[in-house]
Amino acid sequence: MAKDMTLLWGSGSPPCWRVMIALEEKNLQGYNQKLLSFEKMEHKSKEVMDMNPRGQLPAFKHGNLTLNESYAACLYLESQFKSQGNKLIPDCPTEQATMYQRMFEGLALMQKLADVIYYNWKVPEGERHDSALKRNTEVLAAEVKLWEGYLQKTPGGFLSGKNFSLADVIVYPVIAYLFRFGLCEERYSKLAAYYQSLKDRPSIKATWPPTWKESPGQEALKDL
Amino acid sequence: MAKDMTLLWGSGSPPCWRVMIALEEKNLQGYNQKLLSFEKMEHKSKEVMDMNPRGQLPAFKHGNLTLNESYAACLYLESQFKSQGNKLIPDCPTEQATMYQRMFEGLALMQKLADVIYYNWKVPEGERHDSALKRNTEVLAAEVKLWEGYLQKTPGGFLSGKNFSLADVIVYPVIAYLFRFGLCEERYSKLAAYYQSLKDRPSIKATWPPTWKESPGQEALKDL
Structure with a gap:
């Protein structure tokens, strides 16, 4: 269970989706999450801006560590949970x-x-x-x-x-x-x-x- | 010595420069290299296009492995030469x-x-x-x-x-x-x-x- 993680996301956004796929692959279900609407401009809300000053989704935290950039989040999750779930960086x-x-x-x-x-x-x-x-x-x-x-x-x-x-x-x-x-x-x-x-x-x-x-x-x- | 590596690069280009910094940090000097001119459009030459079909610099190879994307090259070099030169990904x-x-x-x-x-x-x-x-x-x-x-x-x-x-x-x-x-x-x-x-x-x-x-x-x- 990943109760110490929080993800603010928008539906269909590739950057958001890839973080969610990485979390599933590493067996990190049960994180706190909130689906926001790009149409309603919720990615520019105070809640998002406080986590991600560029006003973009995803906004992602592990404890008090911020990993809003989707590539950063994926690489970090693989590094920190290397032996959990599926291995995502091949050795070969x-x-x-x-x-x-x-x-x-x-x-x-x-x-x-x-x-x-x-x-x-x-x-x-x-x-x-x-x-x-x-x-x-x-x-x-x-x-x-x-x-x-x-x-x-x-x-x-x-x-x-x-x-x-x-x-x-x-x-x-x-x-x-x-x-x-x-x-x-x-x-x-x-x-x-x-x-x-x-x-x-x-x-x-x-x-x-x-x-x-x-x-x-x-x-x-x-x-x- | 990194005789099995080849870098085609342009002066001042941040993507080229970062690969060169990574190579130095990992003590990978002595690679094959060629400085090309963006002004003369040498990044669109056949020599580059054969290595990098988008016609961009850097074009980088380790043996027969292609790593033209500068972020890819840096992450790969750190992973493959982890204990050589300076450690570039902190454990903390x-x-x-x-x-x-x-x-x-x-x-x-x-x-x-x-x-x-x-x-x-x-x-x-x-x-x-x-x-x-x-x-x-x-x-x-x-x-x-x-x-x-x-x-x-x-x-x-x-x-x-x-x-x-x-x-x-x-x-x-x-x-x-x-x-x-x-x-x-x-x-x-x-x-x-x-x-x-x-x-x-x-x-x-x-x-x-x-x-x-x-x-x-x-x-x-x-x-x-």
Whole structure:
């Protein structure tokens, strides 16, 4: 039981989701948690700002230690609970190198996805340009093709090889997000197979975004 | 000697510099290296693209293992050479949590810095707006003030406490970059003290960007 941990989170946010997956994988259930609404701007509430001055979710604490950055939280949990639950950093140097490399390439995938999906939300109306959104979309398509290629070449079905690792904890929510926003499963068949194969993993199933269960996906990426 | 490692790098790039600092800290000198020019677009050359398909520096290999993402390379080097050179991940849970948290907050600092410094380079002429650059500058100022506050509160002079750690390896080059671009040492006195105090650390001195020694700094951030 993880009664000394507190997580403030938003549904569907990959950074929040990956912390929840890591907690499940390390058998750290029973933490204090509160689901907040991005739509209602609750991530800018005093409660969040007191824990995370950037006004972002997740906001996460272990005792009095703050780990709001999702990568930080995942690495810390694996380090502090190494022998509890599933081992998330492989010992084999080859798998470990691939794991770290894919984990951090995940930042590029997430950034390029955000530059398309959140374009109208992030860019004020008077500063928007069709040419910019078109370019961002092309950049995202090239990035997604890279990942489709990685999964073609990775033996074992996980991002770093034959073991589920922090690379999957970190990047799976981003890949799920792509499909939630309409990425074509036929066109990106390796990514789709990866996405489908992990849907029923206990840590992922237990933390599936509640708002995704209640409403249909979107189509913004259907032509990517 | 690290004859089985190869690094392609560009002068002044924080991602390249941090990998070089990590290599020095782990006593991994003597690696194969090649300094490339961003101005001459050598980061898009076939030599780089073959190692790093995103056409970015650093491009780094250990034997046949690829670790182009700078955070990945630093974490991998610390893991694989744990007992060699300086220990870069503290055991103390408090210091370790702070280290991971600051490491990944460093991504926000770098991104917000890039959104100001590289604005004209990243945004095509017809899509530029003074309002966007002004907003980006305000966002960067708020971010830099956060870090000034962290250093006010951190006992010990390093980002995660009393020991030099991966947080310093990762974030020092970004803070040096701020001052290279004219950040006011009087206005940000804690950041300046941190910047100055690490300049002569052997790993940092040995890897100081060669182009910075040859030419004066810039003034883009002098009013921040």
